[in-house]
Amino acid sequence: xxxxxxxxxxxxxxxxxxxxxxxxxxxxxxxxxxxxxxxxxxxxxxxxxxxxxxxxxxxxxxxxxxxxxxxxxxxxxxxxxxxxxxxxxxxxxxxxxxxxxxxxxxxxxxxxxxxxxxxxxxxxxxxxxxxxxxxxxxxxxxxxxxxxxxxxxxxxxxxxxxxxxxxxxxxxxxxxxxxxxxxxxxxxxxxxxxxxxxxxxxxxxxxxxxxxxxxxxxxxxxxxxxxxxxxxxxxxxxxxxxxxxxxxxxxxxxxxxxxxxxxxxxxxxxxxxxxxxxxxxxxxxxxxxxxxxxxxxxxxxxxxxxxxxxxxx
Amino acid sequence: xxxxxxxxxxxxxxxxxxxxxxxxxxxxxxxxxxxxxxxxxxxxxxxxxxxxxxxxxxxxxxxxxxxxxxxxxxxxxxxxxxxxxxxxxxxxxxxxxxxxxxxxxxxxxxxxxxxxxxxxxxxxxxxxxxxxxxxxxxxxxxxxxxxxxxxxxxxxxxxxxxxxxxxxxxxxxxxxxxxxxxxxxxxxxxxxxxxxxxxxxxxxxxxxxxxxxxxxxxxxxxxxxxxxxxxxxxxxxxxxxxxxxxxxxxxxxxxxxxxxxxxxxxxxxxxxxxxxx
Numbered sequence: 130x131x132x133x134x135x136x137x138x139x140x141x142x143x144x145x146x147x148x149x150x151x152x153x154x155x156x157x158x159x160x161x162x163x164x165x166x167x168x169x170x171x172x173x174x175x176x177x178x179x180x181x182x183x184x185x186x187x188x189x190x191x192x193x194x195x196x197x198x199x200x201x202x203x204x205x206x207x208x209x210x211x212x213x214x215x216x217x218x219x220x221x222x223x224x225x226x227x228x229x230x231x232x233x234x235x236x237x238x239x240x241x242x243x244x245x246x247x248x249x250x251x252x253x254x255x256x257x258x259x260x261x262x263x264x265x266x267x268x269x270x271x272x273x274x275x276x277x278x279x280x281x282x283x284x285x286x287x288x289x290x291x292x293x294x295x296x297x298x299x300x301x302x303x304x305x306x307x308x309x310x311x312x313x314x315x316x317x318x319x320x321x322x323x324x325x326x327x328x329x330x331x332x333x334x335x336x337x338x339x340x341x342x343x344x345x346x347x348x349x350x351x352x353x354x355x356x357x358x359x360x361x362x363x364x365x366x367x368x369x370x371x372x373x374x375x376x377x378x379x380x381x382x383x384x385x386x387x388x389x390x391x392x393x394x395x396x397x398x399x400x401x402x403x404x405x406x407x408x409x410x411x412x413x414x415x416x417x418x419x420x421x422x423x424x425x426x427x428x429x430x431x432x433x434x435x436x437x438x439x440x441x442x
Numbered sequence: 443x444x445x446x447x448x449x450x451x452x453x454x455x456x457x458x459x460x461x462x463x464x465x466x467x468x469x470x471x472x473x474x475x476x477x478x479x480x481x482x483x484x485x486x487x488x489x490x491x492x493x494x495x496x497x498x499x500x501x502x503x504x505x506x507x508x509x510x511x512x513x514x515x516x517x518x519x520x521x522x523x524x525x526x527x528x529x530x531x532x533x534x535x536x537x538x539x540x541x542x543x544x545x546x547x548x549x550x551x552x553x554x555x556x557x558x559x560x561x562x563x564x565x566x567x568x569x570x571x572x573x574x575x576x577x578x579x580x581x582x583x584x585x586x587x588x589x590x591x592x593x594x595x596x597x598x599x600x601x602x603x604x605x606x607x608x609x610x611x612x613x614x615x616x617x618x619x620x621x622x623x624x625x626x627x628x629x630x631x632x633x634x635x636x637x638x639x640x641x642x643x644x645x646x647x648x649x650x651x652x653x654x655x656x657x658x659x660x661x662x663x664x665x666x667x668x669x670x671x672x673x674x675x676x677x678x679x680x681x682x683x684x685x686x687x688x689x690x691x692x693x694x695x696x697x698x699x700x701x702x703x704x705x706x707x708x709x710x711x712x713x714x715x716x717x718x719x
Contacts, residue, residue, distance in 0.1 A: 151540075158541035165532040165591050166547060172588035173554050176565035183565065241461055246454045254705045255465040261697040261708075262469070265651050265667040266690040270472040279683050280484025282471075312468060317712070324713035366556075373558045376651040380671060393560040393652075400564040401656055409564050417561040424556050 177417060183410035190404035203411035213395065213412070217419075220391040223303065223378075224371040227310040231367060232360070234311065235318030242319060243326045256316040264313060268380035271309040275301075294381065302382040302389045309377045314370070318363050325359020326352070365427045369420055392416050469694065476687035483684050497688035507689055509661040510669035514693065517579055517665060518647040521586035525643045526636060528587070529594030536595070537602035551592035559589065563656045570657055577658045582665070585653045590643040597642065600714040601635025638711035641704055645697065666693045 187199045207213050242252055259267065277284040277292035284293055293301035329352055337347050353360075375393040382389035390398075396416055400409030471488065476497050478490040485491070501507040536544055566585065567576070575581035605628065613623040654668040664672075670689045673682040701708065 154539050155541040158535035158539040159543070161531040161535040161539075162543075162547055165528040165595065166550070168528065168584075168588055169550060169554050169591055172566075172584055173557055173562060176562035176569065179565040179569070180561060183568070238461060241454075241457050245458060246450060248454075248458045250705065252458055252461050253709055254701055255462045257701040257705060257708055258469060258698060259465055261645050261649075261701050263649050263651075263667050263690075263693050263697070265671055266472070266694055267468065269670070269686055269690055270468040273475055273683060273687065274468065274471050280486045282486050282488050285486045312464070316465070320709060320712045323709075327713070369556045369558075373560060375560060376667075379651070393558070396560045397563065397652075397656065401567060406564065406568060413561040413564050416558050420556065420558045420561075
C-alpha cells in the first residue's frame, strides 16, 4: 500500500537518475516488507474501520434482524452515561498513579542495574521475572495474597478485620490493582530507562566529581537532563499500556458487584457479554480515540526532545 | 571516595537484596500456595504446614488444563515462527536497503505498538465468526503475530544494523557462492538477534489474555491464561485456589527457565528496540 503513495512522491524529490540497480533494490525492499505491512494493516486498520462502521448502526447480536443506521446516536448514549465517565476516571487514576510510582521505582532499579558493584546478572535476572510472567498469573498471585476470602496472608499480617478485595472497599481494590501493575511493569520501565542511562557519558560524571559535585547533584544536573528523551519514551509507552489495562482488573476486581471497572473492561462487557456490537464498537472507537489523543499530546508536548533523540542515535 | 569500601558493599548488598525480594516474593507466595493441601489452602500461612503435590496431579488429570497447555505451546510457537520470519524480511530491507517508504513503515509499526487491543477485539470477534476462525488456532495466531510484528521489526533492524555486511562480499570475492556467503557468514551473525526477538515474541504470545479470552470458547483453542481465569471450583462455594496456583506455576516455569538462560539477550533485545530507533 505504501508503494503507491511513495512511487509518485519519489521522483519529485530525487530527480532523474534512478538507475536500474536502485530500482531493483527498491523493488526487493518493497517485496520484503509487503507481507508484514499487509498483515499489520489487515488486522488493525481494517477492524478499526469496521468497528467505526458498526458503531453507526443499531446492531445487537441478540436481535440480528433489527439492524439499522442510527448515525452518531450510539456515541450519544455512551458519552451521556455516567458509567463511561466513571470508568474513564478509574482508568485515568490507575494509569497516573501506577505510572508515577513506576517511574520512581524504575529509575531506582535502572540505577541499581547499571551501577551495582556486584551481582548485576542476578539482579537483572530477578527483575526480568515479573516482566516475563503471565499477567493473569501475576494478578492471581496478588489477589490470593490480599483476599481474606481465599485466606491470603496480607490481611492477617496487616491486622485487617475486613476483606480488602470485597467490592465494598473500592480503595483497597485500587491499591491491589496498582500494586500488581507496578510490580509487573516496573522492570520494563527500568529497562527502557537503563537504555538511556548507558548513553550518559562517564567522563561527564568524572569531570563533575572533580569539580566537587555530590552524587545527588550529578544525578539531577547530568543524568536526568541527558536521559530526558529516554524518560519520555518510557513514560509514553507505559502510559498507553497502562490505559489499556484489562487482565489484572478482570482477575482482581471483577464480579457482579465490582466497583472497579476500566474502559477496556466496559468495552469487553458491552461487546461480548451483552453482545451489543453497535454500542460496544462505539466504546472501542472512543478508547482508540483516547489512546490516540494521549499519544498525540505526548508527541506534541515533547516532540522536540523525541526528535532530538532520533537525531542523536 | 569518602565512603569506605565496607559501607559501599553493604549499601549495594542491601539494594540488591531489596530488588530480589521485590521481584520474587509474589512468585514465591504463589509457589508455596500451590504446594498446600486443600484443607490448609486458606489458612493464611506463608509456608505450607502440610506439603503436597496434589494440586499438580489434579490439574494434569483435567483436560481443561492439559488441552489449554497444548494450545498455549502450539499457538505461541507458531506465532513466534511466523512473526520472526515476516519481521526478519522487513527488518533486512529496513537495515540494509535504501527505499522510499521506510519511515512510513516504521511509523506504522510504532502506531500499532500503541494500539489498544480491546478496540479490535469486537470486530475480530465478529469477523472470525463469519470466517470460521472463532475458537481456532489461526484465530489467535493472526492477532498475536500482528501485535508482535512492530516489536520484532524494531528489535531485528537494530540488530541487523550492527552486522558487518562487508563480510558477505569478502566471502564472495574469496569464491563463495551467494548462498554460501549467506549461510556460512551472515546467518551465524544474525542468529543471536533473531533468537532474542523470538524470545520476546514468545513471551508476548504466551502472556496474552484479552484475545484468548474473547476469541475462544472451548478446549479447541483456549490457552492457559484464559483457562485458569475460568477454572471451576469443586462446588459453587469453593474457590479453585489450589488448582489455579499449580497451573500458574506450570506456565511460569518456562518463563523462569528462559529468563535464567537468556537474561543477557532479553535485556539487549528490549534496550536495542527502545533506543536505537
